[in-house]
Amino acid sequence: MSIEKSAIPLRTERLPLSIPLAIESVSAGFPSPADDYIDTGIDLNEELIRHPISTFFLRVSGDSMIEAGIQNGDLLVVDRSLDPCPGNVVVAVLDGTFTLKRLALRRGLLYLDAGHPNYQPIDLRQYGGVQIWGVAIYSIHKLQNIATA
């Protein structure tokens, strides 16, 4: 057995995880005319993570961002390289915890808004200095009733 020739390459470090569209295996007859075009797959890491150096994963707990489409248990993709802007969903450090809220600017004042009718906006003036830890760029939600791999 040779590693190089196995159908799906064993993954080595930092090698993008590709889902191959086809594997070259021609038994007889003409070679497929598409062979020359098939050499890449879709790499979700590449699609979702523009800045690997500054991207971190966090786990969401709670439902206060439900209106933003973020649910309890979601896998949150956070990019620290982005400058937080009003309208962004951000991870803020409040009272020693990571808190997920939407940054808002109203009449010159910054707020952290929840995405749920039961939660009040947080006026950032109440806090001395709130650190915005990073900007959330994706929330990956697992659909129910799917068996875990």
Add this chain to the structure above:
Amino acid sequence: MGQAIALIDGNNFYAACEQNIDPSIAGRPVVVLSNNDGCIVARSAEARELGIAMGQPYFKIRHELKRLGVAVRSSNYALYGDMSKRLMDLLTQHCGQIEVYSIDEAFTQIDRPCAGDLTPWARELRATVHQNIGLPISIGIGTSKVQAKLANRLAKTVANNAGIFDLYTVTDLDSCLEDINIKDVWGVGKQLTSWFRIRGINTARHLRDMPSNQLLSKCGIRGIRLQKELQGEPCLVFEKTPKKKKQTCISRSYKHPITSLEELRQRVSSQVIKASEKLRKQKQLTRKITVFANTSPFNQSFFSKSATIQLETPSNDTVILLKASLALTQEIFQPSRLFIKVGVTMQNLQNNDYLQLNILKHYNNQQMEQRERLMMTVDHLNKRYGNGTINWAISMPSQNDGVRREQLGCNTTTEIMKIPIVYS
């Protein structure tokens, strides 16, 4: 205006990594313990301020730490390694070529602008690193590595330098060097320090200005280089590609002492398996193996023993290295001694790019290739499905090798089940 050299390093790196992903300890005193929760190897700035010293055995100050409200973490090298890689990648992106000097230190070369002062450049880099990966860094700049290292020290120790110090901005370099103790000059160890002190060389300035023939006779060309570097003349090369290691050592401390030869063999095997994996990763072969064991260094009857074997043929084959190392365990084992630490050192490493002739005595080419492929497959499987997927029967059937990691943080960046929680 010529080239400058900067030394960039993470402040309290391990502690900062822990604080960055766990907001409950951000801004609070934190200490990180060595392998097996032995002693303190890193302190956050807040812990430093409390006067907690580096290297103290944990069991001796455990209650004191609790009383002071200091958070304690077992070392999590997977996390520090991940953050180190991010830091080095980011520095490479911003500085071009860097020389990685340790897990949290790198040198880089930069052109000095016409204005001279590189502080604005450093300030921007520092802000970028903090925004992208959340870690504080210090930057020291000079015209040589020794100067950069020195400047980095001043960046940290002098309060209003705010983590950045460019020697170029100093108007009175003499008094600046005068303030640096000889023992804090890069490359000056304990022995050399006392040799200097006897001769009245107490500061970096004294070293810079002392007669060079005296230095030459004591430390040879290394001493001359050190002096020239201090004078601002670069002598130490900037290593663009990492130097190949000449030896590699893997050791572990255990919670409970080793009581039987069988147990010692198992422990040694675990280390050998890891070491040979490391050699293959570095594409190196070993010629000489040392196996060692010692009792607790905190015990009055400290005892250590080692044994060495020279291999006929250099190798990185786990099977061959295991056989050779296990033969040594008999020599080391002492039923009356309570060994709590064992390790192996692989020495005289060489690249495996070329084959030496006497290999042919033992294997033909086909056999060699088969063995190499077997090892490669094992490494790949262990990488893909997690360490220990394929193991050798002799090694400990271990989950955690009996290593103490009782204070491991709940958060890390390298395991999906332990990523930080964000509350919404």
